[in-house]
Amino acid sequence: MSVSPIRDEPTPVKWAIVALAVIFIGLFILLPLINVFAQAFVKGWEAYALALVEPDALAAVRLTLLVTALSVTANTAMGLVMAWAITKFAFRGKSFLITLIDLPFSVSPVVAGLVFVLLFGAQGYFGPWLIDNGWKIIFSWPGITLATVFVTFPFVARELIPLMQEQGTNEEEAAVTLGAGGWRVFTRVTLPNIKWALLYGVLLCNARAMGEFGAVSVVSGHVRGETNTIPLQVEILYNEYQFQASFAVASLLAVLAIVTLVAKTVLEARLNARGRGH
Amino acid sequence: MSFHFKHAAAAALVAALAAPLGFAPVARAADVSLLNVSYDPTRELYQQFNKAFAETYKAETGKTIEIKASHGGSGKQARSVIDGLEADVVTLALAYDIDAIADKGFLAADWQKRLPDNSSPYTSTIVFLVRKGNPKGIKDWNDLVKPGVQVITPNPKTSGGARWNYLAAWAYALKHNGGDEAKAKAFVGSLFKNVPVLDTGARGSTVTFTERGVGDVLLAWENEAFLSKKEFGDDKFDIVIPSLSILAEPPVAIVDKNVDRKGTRAAAEAYLKALYTKAGQKIAAENFYRPRDPEIAKEYEKVFPKIDLVTIDDPAFGGWRKAQKTHFSDGGVFDQIYAN
Amino acid sequence: MSQAESTAESPSVPARAVPDHPALLTPLPRGDASGWRGHSVIPGFNLTLGLTLLWLSLIVLIPLAALFVKTAELTPEHIVNILTSTRTLNALKISFGLSLVAAAINLVLGAVIVWALVRYDFPGRRILDALIDIPFALPTAVAGIALTTLYAENGWIGSWLAPLGIRVSFTPLGILVALIFIGLPFVVRTVQPVLEDLDHELEEAATTLGAGRLTTIRRIVLPAVLPAFLTGFALAFARAVGEYGSVIFIAGNLPNVSEIAPLLIVIRLEEFRYADATTIAVTMLVAAFILLFIINGLQRWSETRTGRAG
Structure with a gap:
């Protein structure tokens, strides 16, 4: 990151801008995160630990992990x-296909949940047919998983497409010419080239999947100890006067956010290093 | 770099695969499992009751039973059951929400006649929760429409408790305006003009009032008001009893279609009947629901103040189906009030 | 040097909609012009495209189609009635209006932050840079309860504002705060790589030629970063319109005042009014689609303008 002093604004202006940025990020972005931990530990470590080993909280963690x-x-x-x-072949309609893959980004999570109720709900x-055959989708883990898959649909693909596009197809074509099969080309040529971007996409996908609230809320049914994910458990505790417990469970997700941020920073350094290498 | 990547990828993969294997929700060891889909403020009641019932059930049948619970706004919970949430029993805030489930064929239309007391093992009513010392001097319903008084109630469209709130206000207005419906509508309209926050469920409103400090008076289930005092201490809130309120009958029912498919009818019946036993009634009373059993009612007489109560079957309302249609349906009185 | 640091795909914006490579837009790069696909020696076209279409259909297209089918069951009058009811109109107005305001605020604040991050070196800059992504990483429900507690009258920030007569939690202002929170990274992360890549020589040349600092910024910097700003604005807006989790805790959820459209969908669902729920949902979906295409176009404009993607 080269910062040349030549283009600096007058020092007071510069410091005003920096101060504004720091204050804004501090108040709007950082303080809510700190607040989660402050509220979680408001009754001390013991209450914090108790809130986390509570059976419903553990069940929520298990379901979220699954x-x-x-x-x-x-x-x-x-x-x-x-x-x-999308990236290794040329065909018509590609642009439109990419837009479709992106679609779940801009669909409200609530709508994402609603569509699965329309399909798989008892009135859907x-x-x-599902009920007659003993399948439980909505108000059970398959429905929650479907809704989560929907909202996290584009994350991995969107990280890979620009990079693979940029890398082109020469290496793969060379490998094929040398007699390598498709799977071998993928694992030996493509995968090593995209590994960091892939990991990066997985990381973002994971963070969103664990934290999804709106879509999951619509299809969950809120059965305690069974169909509540961590974010739903946070809401339930919050509505039960158990604010400290609610924030304690929420702090699990806040830790996830911090881990994601750190991992992201590390991965970005890797990605940039690769970019420089080219 | 490749070396590092392999490790990172392997670790991620192991974590991803081990998580569900190690922690997957395993079927618990209980012989029977029931799902009770209930409304917002019954969380504490059923936590205690479920535990007690599981013990008696084990003692009587030798079988272990696990009771799962789901809570939320009454209308919303009914919707979930209609959409396929496999409730064995529903214990909702008002009969209309169970009627709605019955309309979709999940249980017999005459469900309310299957258990004593309109299938309502406990009752409650609507009272006012005000801040300590009652700084705004709120005594009765007509104090709620005064300018500058902020009233907290949930949304009658989604919350059962809120529908009781609304109807109690309506009953009061009718009584004091010689049965003039236009005046009653104006009264309830100005009451809702004083509502700054409209949560979707009773519990949300309670949190808004108690924890977030919004509003001067909370229209609350009697049990919810008592519970708030218990949770936050007597020095924070006072309960005000209005001159007139409504007899709220939160009914319970077995969802025929679900219990028959799951083979849990016997257990579900035993579960609901246990609500009517002395032990069940006692637990209800301890959680500030008014018990039906005369003996237990007598025992807890001092807890529950005497209030002049109208019922939903009062000619002014004509039962839940009519009341729902008149007041809460699309374009009904509530919509007219809110459209203004 | 700094040009090399920022690669064209700028991995920091997970939700940028279509960072479309111009190569995709040009006619088929090689192969026969008669078919719908170019020739390639790489195997797996049928398999991967088939799987792509299958997966896309199963998870996204068929479920969304169900929404349209359900809405199509209604008469046009019914649909119009639903959409023109006071409550629906107000909810849509609140969602779109506040999202617009929040995106605009993020545009201004984002500009300040990006400028500080890219152009100045100060202690803690890297940490500040990392913190920008908190709203991406922090689940919305957690953000919701944290913001509500913070801005409630007895909260850390709310208790400072209350004496001034400013109430945030449970008012439309609270919605705005939540929407600013979730939208900020979109603006910053879209503009940041463009500003980093900006050719400094142009600015230096302008300065050498006697242009004042403001003139240089207005004439040289602004035109270059404008497309990126608009893209960030549109992304923040699109995200805010659909936002649910962080808003419902802080909003107060008062019909016609602080009830957002996604919440109204949920409420209609809870009232058994599927027709209303799906109609509002379809409206929002169409809006989302249009927004996507706008973002798509903006991003292409941005790339041709700056030549970054070449």
Whole structure:
């Protein structure tokens, strides 16, 4: 990051701008994060620990881990497939396809939940058939997973596509000419080139999957100890006068956010290093 | 770099795979499992009751039973059951919400006749919770429409408690205006003009009033008002009893379609019947619900103040279906009030 | 040097909608012009494109289609009635209006922050830079309860504002605060790489030619970063319109005053009014689609303008 003094504004202006940036980020962005921990520890360590080992809280953690593992795995695998299809071949309608992949970014999470109720709810299009055959989708972990997959749909693909586009197809073509099969080309040529971007996409996908609230709230049914994810458990505790416990559980997600930020910074350094190497 | 990447990727993969394997929600060891879909303020009641019931059930049948609970605004909970939330029993804020479930064929239309007392093992009413010392001098419903008084109530469209709040205000206005509906509408309208926050459920409103310090008076379930005093201390809030309120009958029912598919009818019936036993009634009373059992009612007589109560079957309302249609349906009186 | 640091794909903006590579827009780069696809020796086209379309259909397209089918069951009059009801109109007005205001505020504050981050060196700059992403990483429900507690009359910030007669939590102002919170990274992360890449020589040349600092910024810097700013603005706006989790805790949820459109969808759903819920949802979906295309176009403009993606 080169910062040349030549283009500096007059010092007072400069410091005013920096001060404004610091104050704004401090008040608007950092303080809410600090507040989570302050409220979580308001009754001390013991109460904090107690809130976390409470059976419903543990069940929420388990469900969140399950749903996240499933949706991140699915979106990672399919993100690679979609990026491969889009970047390694030329075909018409590609631009439109990318827009469709992006669509879940701008769909309100609530709408994302609603569509699955319309499809799989007891009054929905497939609901009665599912119920007759003993399948539980809505108000159970499959529905929660589906909603999560929907909202995190573009994360991995969107990180990969620009990079793979930039890298072009020469290396793959060379490998194919030398007789390598598709899978071998992918694992030996493509994957090493995109690994950091892939990890980066997985990281963002993971953070969003663990924290999704709106979509999951619509399809959860809020059965204690069974269909509440961590964010829903936070809401429930918050509505039960258990503010400290609510913030204690919320702090798990805040820690996740911090870990994500740190990992992101590290990965970005890697990505930039790769960029410089080119 | 490749070396590092492999490690990072492997670690991520192991974490992703181990998480569900290690922690996957395993079916618990209980012989029977029931899901009770309930409304907002019953959390504490059913926490205690479920525990007690599981013990008696084990003693009587030798089987272990696990009761899961879901809480939320009454209308919203009914919606979830209609959409396929597999409730064995519903314990909601008012009969209309269970009617709505019955309309979709989940249980018999005459469900309310299957258990004693309109299928309502406990009752409650609507009271005012005010800040300590009652600084705004709120004594009755007509104090709520005064300028500068902020009233906290949830949204009647989604909350059962809020519908009781609304109807109690309506009943008061009718009584004091010689049955003039136009005046009653104006009264309730000006009451809702004093509402700065409209939460979707009763519990949300309670939190807004108690914890967030918004408003001068909370229109609350009697049990919720008592609970707030208990949770936050007597030095924070006072309860004000209005001259007239409404007899709120939160009903319970078995969801036929679900229990028959799951084979849990017997357990579900035992569960609801236990609410009517002395032990069940006592737990209700301890959680500030008015018990139906005369003996237990007598025992807790001092807890519950005597209030002049109208019922939903009063000619002014004509039962829940009519009241729902007149007041809370699309374009009903509440919508007219709010459209202004 | 700094040009090399920022790669064209600028990985810091996870939700940038379509950082479309111009190569995608040009006609098929190679192969036969007769078919709909170019020729390639790389295997797996049918498999991966087939899987892509299948996955996209199963998870995104079919579910969203259900929404349209459900709405199409209604008569046009019914749809018009739903959309023109006071409550719906107000909810849409609140969602779109406040999102617009929040995005505009983020534009200004984002400009200040980006300028500080890119152009100045000061202690803690890197930490500040990392903190920008908190709203991306912090789940919305957590942000919601944290902001509500913070700005409530007995909260850390709210208790300072209360004596001034400013109430934030449970008012439309609270919605604004939440929307600013979630939208800020979009502006900063979109503009940052463009400003970093900006050719300093142009500015130096302008200065050498006697242009004042403000003139240089207005004539040289602003035109270059404007497309990126607009893209960031649009992204922040799109995100804010659909936001639910962080807003519902702080909003007060008063119909016609502080009730956002996504909440109204939920309320309609809870009232068994599926027609209303799906109609509002379709409206928002169409708006989202239009926004995506605008963002898409803006980003292309931005890239051709700065030539970054070449």
